[in-house]
Amino acid sequence: KQEVTQIPAALSVPEGENLVLNCSFTDSAIYNLQWFRQDPGKGLTSLLLIQSSQREQTSGRLNASLDKSSGRSTLYIAASQPGDSATYLCAVRQWGVNYGGSQGNLIFGKGTKLSVKP
Amino acid sequence: GAVVSQHPSWVICKSGTSVKIECRSLDFQATTMFWYRQFPKQSLMLMATSNEGSKATYEQGVEKDKFLINHASLTLSTLTVTSAHPEDSSFYICSAREGSSYFSFDSNQPQHFGDGTRLSIL
Numbered sequence: 001k002q003e004v005t006q007i008p009a010a011l012s013v014p015e016g017e018n019l020v021l022n023c024s025f026t027d028s029a030i031y032n033l034q035w036f037r038q039d040p041g042k043g044l045t046s047l048l049l050i051q052s053s054q055r056e057q058t059s060g061r062l063n064a065s066l067d068k069s070s071g072r073s074t075l076y077i078a079a080s081q082p083g084d085s086a087t088y089l090c091a092v093r094q095w096g097v098n099y100g101g102s103q104g105n106l107i108f109g110k111g112t113k114l115s116v117k118p
Numbered sequence: 119g120a121v122v123s124q125h126p127s128w129v130i131c132k133s134g135t136s137v138k139i140e141c142r143s144l145d146f147q148a149t150t151m152f153w154y155r156q157f158p159k160q161s162l163m164l165m166a167t168s169n170e171g172s173k174a175t176y177e178q179g180v181e182k183d184k185f186l187i188n189h190a191s192l193t194l195s196t197l198t199v200t201s202a203h204p205e206d207s208s209f210y211i212c213s214a215r216e217g218s219s220y221f222s223f224d225s226n227q228p229q230h231f232g233d234g235t236r237l238s239i240l
Contacts (some may be wrong), residue, residue, distance in 0.1 A: 004161070036231075043124070043211050044162075044231040089161070105227070106152075108161040 001026045006109035008089055013080055014117050021075040022111045023090030028068050035064050036089040037076050038111065044089065048075070080116045087111040120146045122214050124232030132240055138198045139230065139235045141212030146213035149196040152229070153187060156209040168195045202239045210235045 003026045013019055023033075032051045036044040048057045048064040050073070056065040077084060091106040104106040121144040129137050141151055149170050153238075154162040166187050168174045174187040184206075192235040211234040216227045234235055 031225075041209075041234070041236065043122075043233040044213075046228070046230075104165070105164055106162075108163075110159065110161045 002030075002092065002094060002099050002107045003011075003090055004090060004107050004109035008112055009110065010113040010115075012115040012117065015080060015082060017116075018076070018078050018082050019114075021077070021088050021090075021114070023073040023075070025071045025073075025092050025107075028071050029094070030068065031093040033064075033066055033073050033090065034092065034106070035062075035073075038087045038089055040087075041062055042059055047088075051061050053067075077114075080114075082116050082118050085114055085116050087113045120216065120228065120230045121145075122212065122230045122232040124212050124235055126235060128236045128238075130204055130238045130240065133203050134201055135239075136200045137202055137237060138196055139210055139212070139237075141195045141197070141214065141232055143193045143214040143216075143230070144170075146214075146216050146230075147192040148195075149192060149217045150215045151189060152213040152215070153195075153197050154211045156211060156212065156234075162211060165197075199237065202237070204239045207237055207239045210237060211223060 005024045007022045030052055034049045035047045037047055038044050050057045050066040061078040066073045089108055089111045091108045094105050123142045125140045125146055151168040155164045155165050156162045164177050165180045166174045166176045168189040169189050170189045170192050184200055188196040213220045213229050215229045217226045
C-alpha cells in the first residue's frame with residue numbers, strides 16, 4: 001500500500017529564507033507527483049506537477065525535484081515571503097487500479113504547515 | 119483558469135439530517151470527479167470516484183448508502199451525506215479532472231479542486 005510522508009510537519013522561518021520541504025513515498029510505481037498548496041479552510045491549489053520520467057519542475061520561486069527510485073521529492077522555495085504561509089501537500093498518482101479500486105488515484109501526505117514571519 | 123465551485127462552504131446541522139454538497143466545474147467538462155474527506159491535521163482521503171452517467175466507485179471503508187454520489191452531467195456532481203451524525207463532521211473537498219471522454223484515464227489531465235465544505239453535525 002502506497003504511503004506518502006512529509007517532513008517536517010511544521011516549519012517556521014523568517015522572511016527571505018530559502019527552504020526545502022520533503023516528501024517520501026513507499027512505492028516507486030507512480031504516474032506523477034504533485035505539490036499543492038492549501039490555505040486554512042480552503043481547497044487545494046496545484047503548484048507543480050512532475051511526470052515520473054522527469055527530474056524536476058520549476059515555477060517562479062518554486063522548484064520541485066523527483067527521485068523516483070529512492071521514493072523522494074523535494075519542494076524548494078526561494079526567498080520566502082509571508083504570503084507563502086500555508087500547508088503544502090505532496091501527492092502521488094498511482095499507475096494501477098489496485099490501490100483503493102480507483103484509477104489514477106491521488107495519494108496525499110499529511111502536509112507541511114509553513115509559516116513565514118515578516 | 120479552470121474553476122471548481124463547491125457549495126455550500128459551511129454547513130451546521132442537527133444529527134439525523136441529510137446534507138447535499140454540490141461540485142461544479144465552471145468552465146470545463148469533467149467526466150471524472152473525486153470526493154475527498156479531510157480530518158484535522160490529516161491528509162486528504164479519497165472517498166469515491168464519480169464518473170458521469172455511471173455509478174460511483176467507493177473506496178474501502180466508505181459506506182455507499184450513507185454517502186450518495188450523483189454525477190448527472192459533465193459539470194455537476196453531488197455528494198449527499200444521509201442521516202448525518204457527529205462522526206461525519208469533517209472537511210469535504212471535491213475535485214474535477216478535465217476531460218469529456220469516458221475513457222479519460224488520462225492522469226496528465228489537470229485535476230482541479232473546490233474550496234471545500236466544512237460540515238459540522240451537532
